[in-house]
Amino acid sequence: MLLLPCPWCGPREETEFQYGGQAHLAYPPDPGALTDAEWADFLFMRENPKGEWAERWMHSAGCRRWFNVVRSTVDHVISASYPMGSPPLEGSA
Amino acid sequence: MTEAPDRYWRAAEPKAAYEVIIVGAGGHGLATAYYLAKNHGITDVCVVEKGWLGGGNMARNTTIIRSNYLQDESAAIYEHSLKLWEGLEEALGFDMQFSQRGVLHLIHDLGTRRSSARTVNANRLNGIDAELLDAQQVKDVCPIINISPDVRHPVIGGTLQRRGGTARHDKVAWGFATAADRLGVDIVEHAEVTGFTRDASGGVTGVATSRGTIRAKTVALVAAGHSSVLASMAGLRLPIQSHPLQALVSALYQPVLPCVVMSNAVHVYVSQADKGELVMGAGIDAYNSYAQRGSFHVIEHQMAAAVELFPMFAHAQLLRTWGGIVDVSPDASPIIGPTGIPGLFINCGWGTGGFKATPASGWVFAETIARKEASELAKPYALARFSSGALIDEHGAAAVAH
Numbered sequence: 001m002l003l004l005p006c007p008w009c010g011p012r013e014e015t016e017f018q019y020g021g022q023a024h025l026a027y028p029p030d031p032g033a034l035t036d037a038e039w040a041d042f043l044f045m046r047e048n049p050k051g052e053w054a055e056r057w058m059h060s061a062g063c064r065r066w067f068n069v070v071r072s073t074v075d076h077v078i079s080a081s082y083p084m085g086s087p088p089l090e091g092s093a
Numbered sequence: 094m095t096e097a098p099d100r101y102w103r104a105a106e107p108k109a110a111y112e113v114i115i116v117g118a119g120g121h122g123l124a125t126a127y128y129l130a131k132n133h134g135i136t137d138v139c140v141v142e143k144g145w146l147g148g149g150n151m152a153r154n155t156t157i158i159r160s161n162y163l164q165d166e167s168a169a170i171y172e173h174s175l176k177l178w179e180g181l182e183e184a185l186g187f188d189m190q191f192s193q194r195g196v197l198h199l200i201h202d203l204g205t206r207r208s209s210a211r212t213v214n215a216n217r218l219n220g221i222d223a224e225l226l227d228a229q230q231v232k233d234v235c236p237i238i239n240i241s242p243d244v245r246h247p248v249i250g251g252t253l254q255r256r257g258g259t260a261r262h263d264k265v266a267w268g269f270a271t272a273a274d275r276l277g278v279d280i281v282e283h284a285e286v287t288g289f290t291r292d293a294s295g296g297v298t299g300v301a302t303s304r305g306t307i308r309a310k311t312v313a314l315v316a317a318g319h320s321s322v323l324a325s326m327a328g329l330r331l332p333i334q335s336h337p338l339q340a341l342v343s344a345l346y347q348p349v350l351p352c353v354v355m356s357n358a359v360h361v362y363v364s365q366a367d368k369g370e371l372v373m374g375a376g377i378d379a380y381n382s383y384a385q386r387g388s389f390h391v392i393e394h395q396m397a398a399a400v401e402l403f404p405m406f407a408h409a410q411l412l413r414t415w416g417g418i419v420d421v422s423p424d425a426s427p428i429i430g431p432t433g434i435p436g437l438f439i440n441c442g443w444g445t446g447g448f449k450a451t452p453a454s455g456w457v458f459a460e461t462i463a464r465k466e467a468s469e470l471a472k473p474y475a476l477a478r479f480s481s482g483a484l485i486d487e488h489g490a491a492a493v494a495h
Contacts, residue, residue, distance in 0.1 A: 001388045001389055001390055002380070002388060014388055014390065015390050018379075019379035019380050021334070021381070036480045036481070036482075037480045039480075040332075040479045040480040041330070043423075043479075044332035044423045044479045045330045045331070045332050045479075046332070046334055048321035048322075048331070048333055048334055048335055048381065049321075049322075049325075050319070050322050050335075050383045053381070055380070055381065071380075073335070073381050073382050073383050073384070074383055074384060075384060076382065076384060
């Protein structure tokens with residue numbers, strides 16, 4: 001079980017959270033202008049690194065707020081958590 | 094009893110070049126090598142494996158075999174697989190403990206009963222055996238199931254594929270490896286692919302490995318949970334996320350479970366191995382991971398469901414849990430075919446349900462490699478479907494691991 005550091009509530013057990021996958025994905029400003037391949041890229045293509053990456057979690061059984069976490073997919077060690085809207089941390093995928 | 098040989102396959106030294114290199118000596122990779130040699134006469138083949146043969150998901154799955162998928166494209170490939178399973182031990186000359194003990198899916202609510210009736214009808218139209226059962230018929234097939242209405246998720250019926258069942262996973266890998274080796278395929282273990290060699294136009298011309306560079310006309314990736322890692326070395330993006338999928342076995346018990354039982358609604362699937370262990374699988378962990386382990390609350394959730402369905406399991410002792418890394422695609426269907434990079438083919442995205450597809454996956458991928466274009470059964474599974482929108486949505490069949 002992961003112990004996730006909610007930026008507002010502090011460390012809580014994983015069962016209180018919902019997973020949101022890759023962080024920092026921006027909705028295309030003009031979706032109608034995209035080609036099918038570009039739209040597919042936005043909808044379906046995700047990073048899937050073996051190592052650290054930035055991902056989203058939501059504290060659904062707590063403050064119900066989304067936030068970002070930098071976590072290693074190799075050993076599950078969490079190196080950072082920060083509120084939505086913050087720029088990506090240096091070095092995270 | 095006949096004595097087992099010291100080795101089933103040669104510990105091959107990699108040659109400088111091959112016609113085809115297959116990356117990944119799991120079930121699908123070995124089946125691909127076997128059918129390349131057997132069906133297409135392509136024997137100048139090397140299977141490279143970073144660990145040991147059959148040591149990834151092939152060693153970690155719950156060995157369930159069935160073909161009762163809803164969509165026509167899925168029914169075609171999974172039924173082709175089941176038909177291959179039915180003759181596989183004879184074809185390979187290798188005992189795999191293939192057992193058609195039946196696969197029973199439980200129904201717990203009216204919505205699922207309607208969708209299950211639709212699936213049974215679709216299966217029959219595709220020539221696949223399928224039966225819709227009521228609760229008492231479920232009890233007749235599997236007497237230890239609790240069909241009392243007085244539980245959180247009462248059993249109100251089920252679907253049954255009698256031709257479904259299980260096989261011994263290690264022996265499947267060993268059987269394909271032995272047969273491929275006999276036809277001249279080199280199997281090179283402990284050779285991790287670290288990159289690709291490319292020609293001036295960007296085409297793949299071989300692989301760099303921890304045991305040296307090996308050239309090939311065609312490189313075929315069959316690396317399941319590590320597909321994204323390999324693809325990124327070639328500059329290829331995949332719509333794949335890698336997740337832990339956990340399973341467990343109990344201590345040994347007398348035979349109590351005559352068939353495979355799956356319940357998508359309460360997230361458990363269970364069979365009993367010939368030796369006596371109850372083999373159970375859970376749903377995937379939500380987060381991305383390559384760690385081959387998951388969170389214990391997933392196991393607890395699954396046990397709660399299992400004990401409600403099978404009250405006698407409350408007395409069973411947990412022997413061992415483990416995790417594999419599954420390659421989950423957006424529509425829960427595989428990706429098979431050319432990659433757009435000359436010389437590079439891929440077979441991945443089988444996610445939580447690849448074991449049952451092992452023979453057909455190898456069969457269609459070998460045909461695809463030999464023809465340099467997708468085989469008939471593989472055509473719907475092109476990477477391009479994510480741009481065209483022609484997805485093959487099997488979340489219904491695969492709401493949990495399958």
